[in-house]
Amino acid sequence: MSDPILKIQNLEAYYGDFQALFGINCEVKKGEIIAIIGANGAGKTTLMRAITGLLKSEPDMVQWQGSPVGALRADQVAGLGIAMVPEGRQLFPSLSVEENLKIGGQVGRSGSWNLEAVFELFPILKERRNVPSTALSGGQQQMVAIGRALMSNPDLLLFDEISLGLAPIIIKTIYDALPNIVGDGMTSIIVEQDIAKALSVSDRVYCLQEGRVSLEGDVKSISREEISNAYFGV
Amino acid sequence: MDWVNAVLQGVLLGGLYALFAAGLSLIFGVMRLVNIAHGDFIVLAAFLGLVVTTTLGLHSLVALLIVVPFMALLGYLLQRCVLNQTLGKDILPPLLVTFGLSVIIQNGLLEVFTANPQKLSAGALETASIPLGAGLNAGVLPVLTFAAAVVIIALLQWIFYRTALGRAFRAVSDNQDIAQLMGLNKSHIFGLAMALSMAVIAIAGIFLAVRTSFDPSVGPARLIFGFEAVIIGGLGNLWGTLIGGIILGVSQNIGAQINPGWQLLAGHIAFLVVLAVRPRGLFPRVDG
């Protein structure tokens, strides 16, 4: 068994006095696709923010390829190869579609992802490359958000609720594109409220409940009942 | 003819005001920081110009080659070491700290250079003028100042909208967290924005110093002119800032034409009128 590339150890996270995560433990191996599920407010986004460095923690609480990164700034973490498609897309409104993508590439990591590759994955973005990102539909914005994260050629890509607020047909398009995205050995963590969707693409699942891991296991060996118990906290 | 001349000189003066304003507009746009010490930094640059020209015997405009990089470096360090610590949800700390800086700079300059008015000489340039026919003359120096303003605003515009640095400025201004996720260190980006602002301040300071006499106390009035130009033109629009500067310069000169005591008053009135009619300025940025 290879060492995990991401190891989360007793992670606690706070917003001021409010504690959002209580001793999370989690390991991700290279090439794995991990699903993280949980009800509203369970702490999924908080966990993503802690991994990416937007929320600082103790150095050892987040370990990336064997080194402690919990106390690094988000831009330093990005440079190490962790990228995120944030909840709610959060494109830069003052930037055009192409500029949004290019800024993702500014991290300066080399790899197979570049502007052309993203345009090949989502051809509609090539057509609309010069419009402001605010002029796109929700689905197209999500494509930009995904492309922007890919442009940094990350080793680990986090997706925070990429289907949120999108029409089913769009969600299908994006999930259909996912194998191409994570295909070449990229490790990813997919946060979803739509459990079936998340499990359909992932190897292992963690369920969060009120800031704690209530269940973890192989997607194949876990039963629906266990999941719904862990999810709703029965 | 006097009136035409007043307008012409006012337009050219507007170039100087645009130089006062551009740096102010830039850092407000990138980091929502209002630099109360902006005018005092202009005066500091003027004094630096004085030191450089007197000790090295350089022409005033050649002194720019030293004063501009110096001020830019000072700006970067100031941002990284002091101002970044004050930025946050609350807009009061940066106001207080830059106000403190303003007091420190004024008193520091007073201590070193005394309150005596100083002036940078620009040799033959000072009196040279271009005859425009019909009895109109445009001084070479005001024309140069105006040209510098146009070039600098075009350059800033180009940096903002055509370069990776400008993209980073806009991204950080839009959403600091997500920009950070994209590998942009906002402290560094803010430092670069302040460096750029201070480079423009340096140019403004030198042009101010060859145009009029200055002493350590004249900074706050330059800040006001800069503010007025920014607000008249519309926040976040650099070409608007140039037009704002021109409107301010022209109104001041028309006021002075009516009654020499009305120069500043006329400028402030023009500012208030624009604010009353178009609270967001004449050319507010369309996006966001």
Ligand SMILES: Nc1ncnc2c1ncn2[C@@H]1O[C@H](COP(=O)(O)OP(=O)(O)OP(=O)(O)O)[C@@H](O)[C@H]1O
């Ligand atoms: N900026 C914040 N300040 C204070 N509390 C916060 C903040 N963001 C989140 N919280 C709280 O932290 C807890 C976890 O929130 P988080 O956003 O991580 O949940 P989530 O699992 O991503 O939920 P959702 O499915 O709604 O996105 C919630 O109780 C939430 O109210």
Ligand SMILES: [Mg+2]
């Ligand atoms: Mg969330």
